[in-house]
Amino acid sequence: MLYLYALSEPPTDAPDVLGLDETPLAVERMGDIDAVVGALDRARVEPSERAILDHARVVAAVAEANVAVLPARFGRGFTDGPALRSAVGERSAELTRALDLVRGCSELALRVLAPSDGASTVAASGRDYMRTRLDEQRRTERLADELHEPLAALARAATKSVAAGSELVLSAAYLVPRDTLADFEALVTELGAGHPDLTIACTGPWPPYSFATAEPGAA
Amino acid sequence: MSEHLPAAQQDVTLLELVDRVLNKGVVLTGDITLSVADVDLVYVGLRVLLASVATLEQGEAGGA
Amino acid sequence: MTRRDEERLLYGAGDLDALAAELDRVGTALPRRINADPEHVERGLAQLVLTLVELLRQLMERQALRRMEQGSLTDDEVERLGETFMKLEQRMEELKKEFGLEDRDLNLNLGPLGDLL
Numbered sequence: 001m002l003y004l005y006a007l008s009e010p011p012t013d014a015p016d017v018l019g020l021d022e023t024p025l026a027v028e029r030m031g032d033i034d035a036v037v038g039a040l041d042r043a044r045v046e047p048s049e050r051a052i053l054d055h056a057r058v059v060a061a062v063a064e065a066n067v068a069v070l071p072a073r074f075g076r077g078f079t080d081g082p083a084l085r086s087a088v089g090e091r092s093a094e095l096t097r098a099l100d101l102v103r104g105c106s107e108l109a110l111r112v113l114a115p116s117d118g119a120s121t122v123a124a125s126g127r128d129y130m131r132t133r134l135d136e137q138r139r140t141e142r143l144a145d146e147l148h149e150p151l152a153a154l155a156r157a158a159t160k161s162v163a164a165g166s167e168l169v170l171s172a173a174y175l176v177p178r179d180t181l182a183d184f185e186a187l188v189t190e191l192g193a194g195h196p197d198l199t200i201a202c203t204g205p206w207p208p209y210s211f212a213t214a215e216p217g218a219a
Numbered sequence: 220m221s222e223h224l225p226a227a228q229q230d231v232t233l234l235e236l237v238d239r240v241l242n243k244g245v246v247l248t249g250d251i252t253l254s255v256a257d258v259d260l261v262y263v264g265l266r267v268l269l270a271s272v273a274t275l276e277q278g279e280a281g282g283a
Numbered sequence: 284m285t286r287r288d289e290e291r292l293l294y295g296a297g298d299l300d301a302l303a304a305e306l307d308r309v310g311t312a313l314p315r316r317i318n319a320d321p322e323h324v325e326r327g328l329a330q331l332v333l334t335l336v337e338l339l340r341q342l343m344e345r346q347a348l349r350r351m352e353q354g355s356l357t358d359d360e361v362e363r364l365g366e367t368f369m370k371l372e373q374r375m376e377e378l379k380k381e382f383g384l385e386d387r388d389l390n391l392n393l394g395p396l397g398d399l400l
Binding site for chain 3: 108111113115120121123125126127128129130131133134137167168185188189192196198199200201202203204205206
């Protein structure tokens, strides 16, 4: 079966690496969109550690060698070329838009942890409880914006998720042009310095997994 | 040879990677549904994953 | 992972161990297995039930806070809702203790539904 690693804007350079099951990569050329695939000699792919890491490795190599790449999610296969072609054809407009969006960009991920005492909410009355929870929620949202907004301003696109209930107050992804990655990193460092009480991790650059559909933020 | 980063840093990076590969990325309607269904409850231990990474790195160092 | 993955933590400050634990907890990796060991069926069931209750509690609390913010709740309603949520929180703590469950055991990976929380 034809296992899909990524879609790419033509002309696509298949990197010289092996994929799952140590199989070589191939490019399925379909006009405006290329697909980087591997012919696997099996009918099922389990999400084993090895397979997950192989998939990630291949996608990273493809993104390194090509200017506009949409990573495919793990585990999708097609019986043959025509089946793949048909699936791509169904969504070609959306996919070419997405390729356009991610061209020349990498994804950076941000996670922010605010320490919590873990205690249950202490409140003297029901009203007090609600007020406390609301204040907490507002504080969290303000904090998330303080960090997210300046970073989003440097990115071509951004997604974010704010969880007032948990310690993980902000999870975000930013689509950043490769030539401005250093500026972005510098801003993260600056924001981090301004919030010494928070745990902040910025990882990347990643291939643009979170922006692989034309609507960023769609899971 | 790869240097040994503090475990926490490796963990965070690995978790981000696995999250992307499994939960993000474009999904085309494949005529073969290969991977776990969205409600599958398979659990992969992080320790096992890290052990695999170590094995892979050894393999790479020994190979080309 | 290629060696370049070592360079992928561009910035890290604070308690990264706690962050890794939290990322693991919210199931960004793979969904957690509910304890379905036949020797601990009760605990497994409690885990499932409490997870769902916790999910509902968070959803309802969020809803209520939204309405409170919009000003569409009377003082009396705010008071009664708050008391209910407080009691529920306390009861959840008791039940978790009873079944030996931690916060980490009460997390299903909800996929897209997770964004509701």
